[in-house]
Structure formats: structure tokens, C-alpha cells
Amino acid sequence: MFKVFRHYSLARSPYVSSSAQLTSLLRTRRSYFSTSSIAYEELKEISDVSKSPMAAKAKPEEITGNIDLKSFKQLSGVVHDDLIDAIERLKFSKMTPVQEKSIKPILETNRGMVARAKTGTGKTLAFGIPLLHDAIFSDNTPKFNTEVRALIIAPTRDLAHQISAELRKVLLADNPTKYKRSIVSEIQTVVGAERRDLQLRAFQGKNCPSIVVGTPGRLIDILNEPLVAEKFGNLRFKVLDEADRLLDDGFKENLLQMDSTLKDLATGEGFRTILFSATIDKNVLGFAKQVLGNDFVYVNTVDPNEPETHEKISQSLVVSDDMFKCFVAAVHNIATLYMESREKNTPFKPIIFLPTIKSVEFFGQLLEHYLAHCHDVRFCRNSRDKASKRLRLLMLHGSKSQAAREAVVRDFKKYDHSMLVTSNVGARGMDFPNVTNVFQVNLPSEVSDYIHRIGRTARGDSNHGEATLFITEAEEKGLRLFKDRKIKFAKTLTFDDVVENPESTINAVQEISTSHTYGLGDPKTQRAEGIDNKKAVFSTFRGHMGYLQSVASVYRLSNFDLLASLNEFYKGFCASTKRPFLSPESLSKVKLNNREKEELYESPRSSTRSYGDNNSGRYERSNRFERSDRFDKSDRYDRSNRSDRSDKFERSNKFNRSDRFEKPGNYERSDRFKSRDRKSREGFDYLRDSGSEKSGKRNNNRNSRNSKNDDFDFFS
Numbered sequence: 001m002f003k004v005f006r007h008y009s010l011a012r013s014p015y016v017s018s019s020a021q022l023t024s025l026l027r028t029r030r031s032y033f034s035t036s037s038i039a040y041e042e043l044k045e046i047s048d049v050s051k052s053p054m055a056a057k058a059k060p061e062e063i064t065g066n067i068d069l070k071s072f073k074q075l076s077g078v079v080h081d082d083l084i085d086a087i088e089r090l091k092f093s094k095m096t097p098v099q100e101k102s103i104k105p106i107l108e109t110n111r112g113m114v115a116r117a118k119t120g121t122g123k124t125l126a127f128g129i130p131l132l133h134d135a136i137f138s139d140n141t142p143k144f145n146t147e148v149r150a151l152i153i154a155p156t157r158d159l160a161h162q163i164s165a166e167l168r169k170v171l172l173a174d175n176p177t178k179y180k181r182s183i184v185s186e187i188q189t190v191v192g193a194e195r196r197d198l199q200l201r202a203f204q205g206k207n208c209p210s211i212v213v214g215t216p217g218r219l220i221d222i223l224n225e226p227l228v229a230e231k232f233g234n235l236r237f238k239v240l241d242e243a244d245r246l247l248d249d250g251f252k253e254n255l256l257q258m259d260s261t262l263k264d265l266a267t268g269e270g271f272r273t274i275l276f277s278a279t280i281d282k283n284v285l286g287f288a289k290q291v292l293g294n295d296f297v298y299v300n301t302v303d304p305n306e307p308e309t310h311e312k313i314s315q316s317l318v319v320s321d322d323m324f325k326c327f328v329a330a331v332h333n334i335a336t337l338y339m340e341s342r343e344k345n346t347p348f349k350p351i352i353f354l355p356t357i358k359s360v361e362f363f364g365q366l367l368e369h370y371l372a373h374c375h376d377v378r379f380c381r382n383s384r385d386k387a388s389k390r391l392r393l394l395m396l397h398g399s400k401s402q403a404a405r406e407a408v409v410r411d412f413k414k415y416d417h418s419m420l421v422t423s424n425v426g427a428r429g430m431d432f433p434n435v436t437n438v439f440q441v442n443l444p445s446e447v448s449d450y451i452h453r454i455g456r457t458a459r460g461d462s463n464h465g466e467a468t469l470f471i472t473e474a475e476e477k478g479l480r481l482f483k484d485r486k487i488k489f490a491k492t493l494t495f496d497d498v499v500e501n502p503e504s505t506i507n508a509v510q511e512i513s514t515s516h517t518y519g520l521g522d523p524k525t526q527r528a529e530g531i532d533n534k535k536a537v538f539s540t541f542r543g544h545m546g547y548l549q550s551v552a553s554v555y556r557l558s559n560f561d562l563l564a565s566l567n568e569f570y571k572g573f574c575a576s577t578k579r580p581f582l583s584p585e586s587l588s589k590v591k592l593n594n595r596e597k598e599e600l601y602e603s604p605r606s607s608t609r610s611y612g613d614n615n616s617g618r619y620e621r622s623n624r625f626e627r628s629d630r631f632d633k634s635d636r637y638d639r640s641n642r643s644d645r646s647d648k649f650e651r652s653n654k655f656n657r658s659d660r661f662e663k664p665g666n667y668e669r670s671d672r673f674k675s676r677d678r679k680s681r682e683g684f685d686y687l688r689d690s691g692s693e694k695s696g697k698r699n700n701n702r703n704s705r706n707s708k709n710d711d712f713d714f715f716s
């Protein structure tokens with residue numbers, strides 16, 4: 001039988017009668033344990049937080065000190081023994097540092113918490129175990145659940161599903177014979193792009209999940225339903241996973257609003273807020289101050305003298321002259337490593353990050369054709385074909401349907417003989433087993449993204465991972481922000497170091513990108529109109545224009561240098577010496593002066609002869625215009641998918657969601673707004689306000705926000 005409070009009979013709410021008592025109790029206990037350097041730094045950081053103006057009155061007590069717990073067994077008396085047994089059945093014998101330092105304070109104090117620990121160190125169970133204990137295992141848990149006791153908020157749908165699955169795994173380990181449906185109904189996932197009516201049914205009548213995991217948009221939406229809202233009256237914990245991402249500019253207000261809605265709904269003691277991430281910034285601490293009133297525990301397992309990246313990951317940098325070579329170096333390097341791994345029979349399971357949705361598609365298809373064309377690699381294209389030993393090349397991004405996204409995540413988790421090409425949507429929290437390498441093409445939209453992306457390798461018990469960043473010379477100066485975060489590259493290579501035979505490699509790539517056999521664009525359009533890769537090259541180029549201009553403002557880089565380097569992407573993949581053509585509208589939105597624009601782009605004013613790579617005059621010009629219209633159509637297709645989402649939000653009137661859609665978004669998302677603005681035919685809406693310095697500034701902010709939020713599902 002479960003015996004609570006064996007060690008902490010004085011504990012308050014429900015285990016400690018006062019936090020002061022608990023502190024003194026812990027101090028006494030701590031004196032019996034040696035203090036590690038991490039513990040020392042951690043205490044120092046706590047006092048740093050308390051000294052900061054933001055947390056001037058904060059009294060983060062020494063609760064997060066070195067309570068030297070090692071095995072889960074040592075949680076006995078705090079956490080239900082059945083739960084401990086279940087965790088041990090999952091073969092987790094020892095706690096990770098963040099679990100060691102968070103589980104007890106979450107259960108034993110009545111204060112909120114901010115916790116920071118490196119990627120892949122078990123943060124999910126660090127908050128999951130206390131929540132499972134309180135909501136399902138503790139003696140206080142009602143036998144028939146009628147109320148939601150814990151709410152977990154995640155930035156992406158995929159992450160929300162993953163958290164639910166991890167918690168259900170623990171429940172299943174506790175009771176393998178339990179009817180699967182009842183385990184699923186204990187933990188309800190509430191995310192956008194899935195049937196709302198089914199999600200609401202989980203709260204109908206006597207039904208009620210103990211733990212709800214979701215993305216903010218749909219959570220806010222269903223909280224407007226009285227039927228759901230009343231079940232949140234006795235909420236005890238609210239967790240923000242990947243808190244810094246959730247609290248990015250523009251979203252904080254909505255989460256604060258959700259917080260106040262939940263506080264209004266509270267009928268009992270109220271709930272505690274817990275914030276977790278590998279990267280804690282001033283946004284998170286500011287939010288903590290606002291909702292927790294300066295009184296929170298700060299757990300930090302990252303030594304301030306060390307980089308935030310995991311020491312188990314060896315990091316390399318490849319700098320190429322321009323964007324074309326940058327892509328070629330990445331494709332060639334990944335293909336070479338894959339072929340080596342096949343020869344030596346060693347594992348190779350990479351994730352490749354690209355900045356925009358269009359570039360994910362482009363790079364994924366280019367890599368696939370390169371492997372097929374140059375190395376005769378055969379692919380498994382049917383996700384139901386379980387027996388196939390062929391390589392699975394999977395693509396994940398925000399404009400795939402939710403079902404397709406789930407299938408990709410499932411397959412990449414399941415099959416080690418696979419590669420994943422993804423946008424930022426796969427960057428945070430996703431726990432794919434056995435990932436050996438992380439490749440990133442171009443600077444990420446912020447340094448934290450770099451830290452989270454490379455954290456997809458060397459997770460949990462895994463001892464080593466490789467991370468490679470491919471950038472252009474124009475991006476190189478941005479690395480000073482990496483240096484500020486103590487990020488060090490073990491190796492810095494050039495295009496020539498990575499590509500042994502540049503000429504034949506470039507020829508092979510151009511053979512693919514200019515061919516009528518290997519399609520790089522939307523397969524549906526290609527089926528209907530024949531393969532014309534220039535469209536795919538141009539639309540990837542266009543998406544990158546937006547991205548690079550936002551990167552320029554985040555890293556303070558030269559727009560001209562970045563866009564000049566991007567021109568080489570267009571020329572290289574079209575095997576042409578001509579500059580790309582931009583319509584006057586598009587040109588007016590590029591943040592360059594007229595001379596620079598003339599230098600980089602063809603336009604009706606600068607030339608009546610050549611449009612893109614052709615010299616055939618008027619016909620080509622109109623052709624170009626037509627093409628850009630066609631691009632617009634395909635973007636409209638993207639938009640219509642998304643407008644579905646916004647329709648869903650219209651249902652709720654409490655939060656003005658449609659407004660909020662202006663805030664997040666990515667480069668693809670910005671396309672959505674085109675229908676409202678017929679003038680911006682070519683999709684450079686992210687530059688809408690350029691002009692006066694003031695509006696330019698506003699723009700920069702918006703761009704950096706857009707870039708940060710590339711591909712996340714906050715409000716869906």
C-alpha cells in the first residue's frame with residue numbers, strides 16, 4: 001500500500017505545512033550530502049534570478065539544491081510506489097539531473113517552477129511523473145474522475161501527441177492488462193486540425209480526462225465551451241513545455257489570457273504553473289513573474305560556464321561561397337555519409353533542417369533524386385510496407401495534413417533506415433530514437449533553434465551524435481551570436497573540403513534540377529503540366545528571399561550579400577547565368593536600394609529583353625507573369641488549407657483569434673494574407689510596410705517574429 005510522506009510528514013499542500021518548514025527540513029537533509037559543482041552553480045543562478053529587477057522580490061528557496069537522489073526508488077514516499085515500479089519497468093533505473101531536482105519540489109511545495117535542462121535529458125518525465133502521481137496515482141485522486149487535474153501546453157501538435165504517448169506508456173507499464181481505451185481516455189490530446197467534436201466528447205457527461213495535453217489554439221477554443229470549462233475548476237497543475245517558444249513575442253498575451261481564464265474558472269485552491277525548456281530566456285522569467293508573482297522555484301541543471309548544447313554532440317560547420325554551393329555541399333555530404341554507412345554497415349539516421357516549407361520539399365526531392373541518380377539508391381515509398389529494407393526519405397512540415405504528419409513521425413520513430421527532412425516543426429521536443437546526425441542548411445531563425453535542433457541527436461542514454469551546419473559566406477558573421485552562447489564548432493570546413501570533385505558533383509546536381517525526368521516541384525502540378533523544375537527553383541528561391549531578409553535583421557547581416565548569394569541558388573539550379581526576374585511589386589518590397597536592386601534582379605524597367613534565363617523578349621516576359629500567377633495559385637491552395645483553421649477559430653468569440661493569425665506564421669504563412677492584398681501578387685507580404693524607417697523597424701520585428709515562429713502550431 002502506498003505510504004505517502006514517509007520522509008516528509010511535515011510537508012505542505014498537501015504535504016508541507018509551510019514552505020519555511022520544508023526549507024529547513026531540506027537544509028538539514030542537504031547537509032548530509034556532498035554539494036556538486038552543478039548544485040553550487042545552480043544555487044548561484046537562483047540568487048542571480050532573485051537579484052534581477054524582474055524578480056526583485058523573488059525568494060526562490062534552496063529547494064532545488066543537491067538533493068542527492070539517484071534511483072527512482074528514492075522517490076518512494078513522495079511518489080506512489082506503483083508509479084515508481086511502472087517507471088522502472090520502462091528500464092529507467094536512474095533519474096536524470098532535471099528529474100532529480102524537479103520531481104520532489106513540484107510535489108512538495110505549493111510554488112510554481114521554472115526548469116532548465118539540456119535537450120534529451122528527460123524533461124517530459126520530470127514534470128510528467130509528478131502530474132501522473134497527483135492526477136492518477138495519489139490517494140487524493142478521486143476514484144471516478146470528474147475533473148481535469150493537469151494541463152500541459154506544447155507548441156506543436158506533434159509534440160503534444162508525443163507527450164501524451166509518453167505518459168500513456170507509463171500508465172501501460174503500470175497496468176499492462178488495462179483496457180487500452182481507458183488509458184487513452186485518462187490522457188486527452190487536444191490539438192488543432194483534428195476533429196473538435198471528438199475532443200469535446202471526451203469531456204461530455206461523466207467523461208473527463210485526468211490530464212489534458214494540447215496546443216494553445218485548440219485549448220483556448222475548447223475552454224470556451226461551458227461543458228469543458230467546468231471540468232477545469234479543480235485544475236492543480238499547468239505546464240508550459242518548451243516555454244520560451246510558447247512565450248515568443250506576440251503569444252505571451254494569449255497565454256496570459258488563458259491563465260486568467262483558468263484562474264476565473266478555479267473553484268478550489270487554484271493551480272500551479274510550471275515552465276520547462278532547454279533554453280530559458282527573459283520572456284520565460286518575465287511570464288513566470290507575471291503569473292507566479294515572483295514566488296517560484298528555479299531549477300537550472302545547465303552549468304553557466306558551459307554551452308547550452310549537449311557535450312555529447314560533436315559540431316561541425318561547412319561554409320560555402322554561395323547558396324547554390326551550400327545546398328550542393330549538404331546534399332553531397334549527406335549522400336556520401338549514407339553510402340559510407342551502407343558500406344561499413346554502421347547506423348546513419350539523419351534529420352535535415354531547412355528554413356522554409358518550400359525548401360524542405362525542394363531539398364528532400366533533390367536529395368532523393370541525387371541518391372537515386374548518382375548512387376542507385378532505391379526507396380521505400382509505401383509507409384505500410386513494413387518489411388522493406390529500402391531507405392525511407394520522409395518530409396515533415398506545417399503544410400502537410402495532420403494525418404500525413406502523424407504518419408511521418410510514426411515512421412521515423414519506427415524505422416532506423418530512414419532520413420527526415422523537416423522545417424522547424426521537428427525542432428522542439430521531438431524524441432526520435434537513434435538519430436545519429438543532425439544537418440542544418442542556413443542559419444536558423446534564432447540561436448535557440450540551433451540548440452534545440454541539434455538536440456534531436458544524443459538523447460537519453462545515447463552517447464554520441466554529430467551535428468553539421470551548412471551556411472554561406474554571407475551568413476558567416478552571424479556566428480558571433482553563437483559564440484556569445486559559447487557554442488563551439490570542432491571543425492570548420494569549406495565547400496571544397498566536403499565536395500571532393502566539385503565539377504562532376506555540380507554537373508550531377510544540375511542534371512537533376514534541369515531535367516524533365518526528375519521532378520522537384522509539386523507532383524500534382526508536374527503530372528498535369530509536365531516536369532518543369534524552374535518553377536520549383538523559383539518558388540524555393542522566393543521563399544528564401546523572405547527568410548534571408550528576416551535572418552539579416554536577427555543576426556545583423558547584409559541584406560545585399562545574402563540576396564546576392566541567393567541569386568547564385570537560382571542561377572545554379574537553373575544552370576543559367578541570368579539574374580532572376582522580379583515583378584515591380586515584388587521589387588518594391590525588397591529591402592535594397594534601387595542600385596542594388598538593379599544589380600541583382602531583372603525587372604521590366606531594367607530590361608525589356610531577358611526574364612530569368614531567357615532572351616526571347618516579350619513572350620518570355622508575359623510567360624514569367626503567367627508563371628508568377630501560377631505560383632500564386634499554388635500558394636492559394638496552401639492558404640485555403642490554413643483558412644480552414646482560422647474558420648475553426650471563428651467559432652470562439654472570447655479570444656479574437658483571427659487577429660492573432662497575423663502574428664505567428666512563417667514565410668509560407670505570410671502567403672496566406674495575399675488574398676486580402678491583391679497587390680502583393682508575388683508573395684512578399686512580409687515586407688508589406690517597408691518604407692519609412694519606423695515602419696521598417698516594425699517590419700524587422702515582425703520578420704524576426706515570423707522567422708522565429710516558422711512552422712509552429714501555436715494557434716491550431
Ligand SMILES: Nc1ncnc2c1ncn2[C@@H]1O[C@H](COP(=O)(O)OP(=O)(O)OP(=O)(O)O)[C@@H](O)[C@H]1O
Nearest residue numbers: 092094095096119120121122123124278429431460
Ligand atoms: N531517467 C531516465 N533514464 C534514461 N532515459 C530517460 C530517462 N527519462 C527519460 N528518458 C528518455 O530520454 C529521452 C529524452 O527525453 P525527453 O524527450 O523527455 O527529453 P527533453 O529533455 O524533454 O528533450 P527536449 O529538450 O529535446 O524536449 C526519451 O526517450 C525518454 O524516454
